[in-house]
Amino acid sequence: xxxxxxxxxxxxxxxxxxxxxxxxxxxxxxxxxxxxxxxxxxxxxxxxxxxxxxxxxxxxxxxxxxxxxxxxxxxxxxxxxxxxxxxxxxxxxxxxxxxxxxxxxxxxxxxxxxxxxxxxxxxxxxxxxxxxxxxxxxxxxxxxxxxxxxxxxxxxxxxxxxxxxxxxxxxxxxxxxxxxxxxxxxxxxxxxxxxxxxxxxxxxxxxxxxxxxxxxxxxxxxxxxxxxxxxxxxxxxxxxxxxxxxxxxxxxxxxxxxxxxxxxxxxxxxxxxxxxxxxxxxxxxxxxxxxxxxxxxxxxxxxxxxxxxxxxxxxxxxxxxxxxxxxxxxxxxxxxxxxxxxxxxxxxxxxxxxxxxxxxxxxxxxxxxxxxxxxxxxxxxxxxxxxxxxxxxxxxxxxxxxxxxxxxxxxxxxxxxxxxxxxxxxxxxxxxxxxxxxxxxxxxxxxxxxxxxxxxxxxxxxxxxxxxxxxxxxxxxxxxxxxxxxxxxxxxxxxxxxxxxxxxxxxxxxxxxxxxxxxxxxxxxxx
Numbered sequence: 001x002x003x004x005x006x007x008x009x010x011x012x013x014x015x016x017x018x019x020x021x022x023x024x025x026x027x028x029x030x031x032x033x034x035x036x037x038x039x040x041x042x043x044x045x046x047x048x049x050x051x052x053x054x055x056x057x058x059x060x061x062x063x064x065x066x067x068x069x070x071x072x073x074x075x076x077x078x079x080x081x082x083x084x085x086x087x088x089x090x091x092x093x094x095x096x097x098x099x100x101x102x103x104x105x106x107x108x109x110x111x112x113x114x115x116x117x118x119x120x121x122x123x124x125x126x127x128x129x130x131x132x133x134x135x136x137x138x139x140x141x142x143x144x145x146x147x148x149x150x151x152x153x154x155x156x157x158x159x160x161x162x163x164x165x166x167x168x169x170x171x172x173x174x175x176x177x178x179x180x181x182x183x184x185x186x187x188x189x190x191x192x193x194x195x196x197x198x199x200x201x202x203x204x205x206x207x208x209x210x211x212x213x214x215x216x217x218x219x220x221x222x223x224x225x226x227x228x229x230x231x232x233x234x235x236x237x238x239x240x241x242x243x244x245x246x247x248x249x250x251x252x253x254x255x256x257x258x259x260x261x262x263x264x265x266x267x268x269x270x271x272x273x274x275x276x277x278x279x280x281x282x283x284x285x286x287x288x289x290x291x292x293x294x295x296x297x298x299x300x301x302x303x304x305x306x307x308x309x310x311x312x313x314x315x316x317x318x319x320x321x322x323x324x325x326x327x328x329x330x331x332x333x334x335x336x337x338x339x340x341x342x343x344x345x346x347x348x349x350x351x352x353x354x355x356x357x358x359x360x361x362x363x364x365x366x367x368x369x370x371x372x373x374x375x376x377x378x379x380x381x382x383x384x385x386x387x388x389x390x391x392x393x394x395x396x397x398x399x400x401x402x403x404x405x406x407x408x409x410x411x412x413x414x415x416x417x418x419x420x421x422x423x424x425x426x427x428x429x430x431x432x433x434x435x436x437x438x439x440x441x442x443x444x445x446x447x448x449x450x451x452x453x454x455x456x457x458x459x460x461x462x463x464x465x466x467x468x469x470x471x472x473x474x475x476x477x478x479x480x481x482x483x484x485x486x487x488x489x490x491x492x493x494x495x496x497x498x499x500x501x502x503x504x505x506x507x508x509x510x511x512x513x514x515x516x517x518x519x520x521x522x523x524x525x526x527x
């Protein structure tokens with residue numbers, strides 16, 4: 001960051017700006033425009049550009065992020081303790097499809113090397129996934145996976161990895177409760193993620209509530225290529241290893257059975273080869289975590305620009321994190337491709353409002369100590385920076401938690417996938433939705449990664465990119481430094497996506513094998 005004092009204002013109508021300098025700026029600092037700090041202001045935190053009286057609205061992104069609880073002189077540090085957060089926007093009278101959308105001309109000629117699946121989807125990796133019906137089998141599967149990687153995988157060089165789809169569900173739950181559909185369909189749809197090549201292998205205990213046939217009922221594995229007019233082919237048989245089967249005598253018998261079954265799938269996966277496919281086959285999930293005030297200035301706007309490139313190329317882009325976009329519901333319904341799309345978004349957010357209320361919480365519970373230390377005063381300010389990841393394209397689809405794109409017949413465009421904002425749960429639900437690539441922005445820093453899809457990590461600040469040089473794939477902090485534009489970083493991201501999707505490059509999370517656990521969203525009762 002340059003030595004001269006810098007502040008960043010997001011909209012000409014804003015009455016606060018954020019301090020851009022590493023380490024913040026001391027009291028008495030004078031900016032080029034004559035603004036003088038009357039407090040020390042940390043990096044990323046807000047400074048008042050005008051005198052504010054008690055009750056005055058405080059604007060950032062030309063959105064009221066709060067009202068002043070007491071007089072705030074020009075040049076003061078504006079933090080969460082000085083603001084009263086606005087009430088959530090009502091769902092009544094929202095604009096629908098009214099946003100002036102700039103034309104997004106087609107973007108042609110961009111390709112990557114991917115794995116075509118029999119169902120018409122395309123994988124960016126060639127992975128054997130072992131689905132588990134219940135947490136009870138997790139230790140056994142983990143032991144078997146390590147053996148498979150050490151003893152079998154070297155014989156199948158075209159297979160990238162073997163992963164056990166571990167989770168905390170399957171028994172001890174009210175499995176017939178209405179909301180139990182969410183974790184069940186989530187796990188079902190993760191099993192069918194494009195990076196797994198339509199190879200389905202299940203390990204069951206035997207006595208659990210989530211029996212294999214309930215998780216993957218007849219017909220759920222039928223391979224249908226939605227890009228053609230062909231009817232469904234024969235249903236893929238359900239390949240199950242049941243640990244309580246009487247044929248298993250001793251622990252090693254179970255392991256041998258899992259390994260024998262796995263080898264049959266490895267043989268078929270190893271026969272696959274990458275082929276040139278258009279960029280339209282990308283299904284990209286975008287997410288942020290460990291956010292700071294720079295998230296909405298650098299990384300997320302660059303992701304938004306890249307999201308527009310992807311939509312122009314015919315790809316699918318998925319944004320989520322309900323509590324982190326709830327305060328921009330009017331912005332989202334204004335971009336809805338139809339009244340039905342707007343109504344679906346409202347319905348998902350109203351459901352989540354009620355879910356939080358049942359738990360005695362509201363959307364304000366979202367912001368973390370790290371968010372606030374990074375300059376985000378409340379969820380309204382955080383939401384404005386989060387929404388920017390979605391770019392400017394019309395929203396053409398909505399998914400409920402655990403649903404997949406194929407459940408809704410969606411094959412391209414910008415999609416709102418309703419998920420909690422929790423990094424781990426959001427990533428898990430986006431896997432279920434069908435992503436084959438993931439983009440994750442962070443300001444505070446996180447080693448987040450997924451075993452199932454490549455995760456491209458984007459730093460909001462150059463200081464983070466410098467310190468975490470072998471964890472961050474892209475430095476969007478160059479935008480704040482004045483060394484790059486949003487458009488340049490967006491194009492850098494798009495080109496990196498094609499390289500990562502093709503297997504020509506690995507992300508840092510892949511290289512270090514940093515993988516977060518799958519966390520199923522289960523709003524149903526636990527018994």
